[in-house]
Amino acid sequence: MMSWGIPEQGWTKGPWTHEEDKLLSEYVKLHGEGRWSSVARCTGLNRSGKSCRLRWVNYLRPGLKKGQLTPLEEGIIIELHALLGNKWSNIARYLPGRTDNEIKNYWRTHFKKKHNSPKKKEKEKAPILKQKPAPQRQEQQPQEDDMEMTIPYADPSGEQMIKAQGTKDISSMYSTLEDQCLPMMSQDVASWLDTIREEDLYGGVWNLEDAEGAITGMDHPTTGFFLWSGFE
DNA sequence: AACTAGCTCAACCGCGGAACT
DNA sequence: AAGTTCCGCGGTTGAGCTAGT
Numbered sequence: 616m617m618s619w620g621i622p623e624q625g626w627t628k629g630p631w632t633h634e635e636d637k638l639l640s641e642y643v644k645l646h647g648e649g650r651w652s653s654v655a656r657c658t659g660l661n662r663s664g665k666s667c668r669l670r671w672v673n674y675l676r677p678g679l680k681k682g683q684l685t686p687l688e689e690g691i692i693i694e695l696h697a698l699l700g701n702k703w704s705n706i707a708r709y710l711p712g713r714t715d716n717e718i719k720n721y722w723r724t725h726f727k728k729k730h731n732s733p734k735k736k737e738k739e740k741a742p743i744l745k746q747k748p749a750p751q752r753q754e755q756q757p758q759e760d761d762m763e764m765t766i767p768y769a770d771p772s773g774e775q776m777i778k779a780q781g782t783k784d785i786s787s788m789y790s791t792l793e794d795q796c797l798p799m800m801s802q803d804v805a806s807w808l809d810t811i812r813e814e815d816l817y818g819g820v821w822n823l824e825d826a827e828g829a830i831t832g833m834d835h836p837t838t839g840f841f842l843w844s845g846f847e
Numbered sequence: 848a849a850c851t852a853g854c855t856c857a858a859c860c861g862c863g864g865a866a867c868t
Numbered sequence: 869a870a871g872t873t874c875c876g877c878g879g880t881t882g883a884g885c886t887a888g889t
Contacts, residue, residue, distance in 0.1 A: 628858080628859070629857095629858075629859090629883095630857075630858080630883090631857090631858090649874095649875085650874090651874080651875075652873080652874060652875085663859095664874075664875080665859085665860090665874095665875085665876090666858075666859080668875075668876080669857085669858065669859080670857090670858085672876090673856095673857070673858085674857075701878065701879090702877090702878090703877075703878065704876075704877060704878085715876095715877075715878085716856080716857080716858085716878095717856080719878075719879085720855070720856055720857085721855095721856095723855095723879095724854065724855060724856085
């Protein structure tokens with residue numbers, strides 16, 4: 616099989632260098648997103664189109680948030696996962712600045728651990744808010760952990776969402792049953808999160824293991840939503 | 848201080864579907 | 869209509885880091 620663009624030749628793999636990042640960024644600046652298979656030809660980068668796209672989407676794209684997920688975002692992820700399942704890209708659309716990869720990783724590390732030892736559970740009581748000592752990520756935009764959430768979740772009109780996402784997905788946004796639930800759900804999340812104090816988040820309501828059980832036990836996304844949103 | 852286990856996240860892989868010829 | 873190419877997605881892997889012993 617081909618790997619986007621040029622037949623299987625020795626594509627460079629592994630971590631990207633600053634130089635490669637620069638080349639890719641310049642390419643996108645000039646040509647816009649898309650046409651990934653042309654990147655190698657146009658820039659001399661010895662990377663597959665796939666790899667370029669991934670690098671851009673997950674790392675170089677402007678507007679990416681590079682900090683710890685906020686409790687609100689976590690709540691949204693949980694809700695949306697209950698609704699949509701492992702549709703990470705769909706979930707990511709409701710979290711501007713977050714990538715599907717990031718959300719997927721986050722879910723796996725924080726919510727997908729099952730049958731943890733009691734010892735582990737102890738550790739996990741506080742894991743989410745525990746501020747990491749900013750690991751040596753290649754710095755991007757300034758850390759935005761404390762920035763105001765600009766996601767449109769509490770916006771009843773949904774207009775901000777449209778602005779944030781552009782027009783691409785709007786046409787289908789509310790075309791399914793689960794989508795019809797989302798606006799309602801979003802207000803719900805915002806409002807009940809307001810009422811939950813942090814200690815409650817990780818001690819009681821936000822018992823993530825229970826949450827997982829609840830979620831995985833759901834047969835229908837819509838049903839799941841109502842079950843899930845039932846705690847208040 | 849050294850070793851080990853666990854965690855995080857960037858990147859790769861394979862597949863399916865859309866777009867194009 | 870059929871074949872090919874391109875793109876995007878979800879799943880998985882592995883290197884690097886951190887915390888615990």
